[in-house]
Structure formats: structure tokens, C-alpha cells
Amino acid sequence: MNSNTNHIQTCYKHPNRQTVLRCNQCGRPICLDCAVSTPTGYRCKECIKEQQRRFNNSIPRDYIFAGLIAFILGLAGSYFLIVLRILSGIFALLLGPSIGMLVVKLVRAVTQKRRSSTLNHVTVIAAGIGAGLPLLSNVFRILQSIVVGNFRLLFSNTLEIGWGVAFLVLLCSVILSNMKGFSIRR
Incomplete structure (x- = not known):
């Protein structure tokens, strides 16, 4: 036996x-x-x-550089949408994915392709904060238009915020989906 x-x-x-x-x-x-x-x-x-x-081989400076790149490009893209009020809807749908891919490429280049889930989260959060900051001015304009009773201004500012949020969501989605690496789940 x-x-x-x-x-x-x-x-x-x-x-x-x-x-x-x-x-x-x-x-x-x-x-x-x-x-x-x-x-x-x-x-x-x-x-x-x-x-x-x-797999998780990023170093502390990677978080700083990734955060700065994502914040600046998110801010620039959102600010660009505010400047282009007339065509902001079209540009929101085009800029979100384009700037998202640019962020991913720059972060990968600067970090020499080091990676970690924390690096992904830092990049997405920084891009979201950068893209969200310019939208605050529209929030204040909406409140002002409600107080004054100017509903035409209320509609246009609400529409701008909607396109800004669409840009933000597309930007962050593209960054997160393209920076995600191999992960094991139970």
C-alpha cells in the first residue's frame, strides 16, 4: 500500500x-x-x-508626479471647457478620453512604468479634483441665478456643469481603466 x-x-x-x-x-x-x-x-x-x-513597485515620488500631472491636465481640460461654452458638450465627450489617455501615457513615462493600485487611485483622484475645481464657479453662478430668479442663466450654468461632470467621469474612467494592471481577487 x-x-x-x-x-x-x-x-x-x-x-x-x-x-x-x-x-x-x-x-x-x-x-x-x-x-x-x-x-x-x-x-x-x-x-x-x-x-x-x-507587482506593486511604485516609489513615493511616483505618487507626487502622477498626482501633479493628473491634477494639471484635469484642471486644464475642465478650464478649456469653460472657455469654450458654445461647444462644451462636444468637447467634453472628446476631451475626457483624450486627456485621460494623455495622463496615463505621461504618468507611465514619468514613473518608468512602475505601478501599484495606490498609484492608480492617486492619479484618478488628482485628475478628478483638477477637473472638478473649475466647476465650482458654475455652482456659485447657479446659486446666484436662483437668488436673482434668472432661469435662463440657471439653465445654461446647469448645462455647463453637466458637461463638466461628463468630462470628469470620462477622464477618470479612462485613467482608471487604462492604469489598472493585473490583480488577483478572491
């Missing part, structure tokens, strides 16, 4: 749990609570952490 069939395999973290699973990276036996499903099979949480450490 084979000696392996008599040996009861238990989870390396939970010795009281029997298991038939093994980490496909290190080979340790793992229970269902310790197993992380990946496209190539189950792995233990330690191997996943090590893999993520290799």
Missing part, C-alpha cells in the same frame, strides 16, 4: 483541517479559507502577497 494514501494532509495554517488542495506555487497544503483562486489554480495567501509585492 502506498504511504501517501495513509498520510492525512492538513492545512499548513490550520492543522485541524484536512484538505486535498495544495498551493500551485509553493506546494503547501491549504484549506478553502487559505486558498485564493487564480486563473491558474489555487494559491496560498503568502504566495499571493509575494506576487503582489513584485
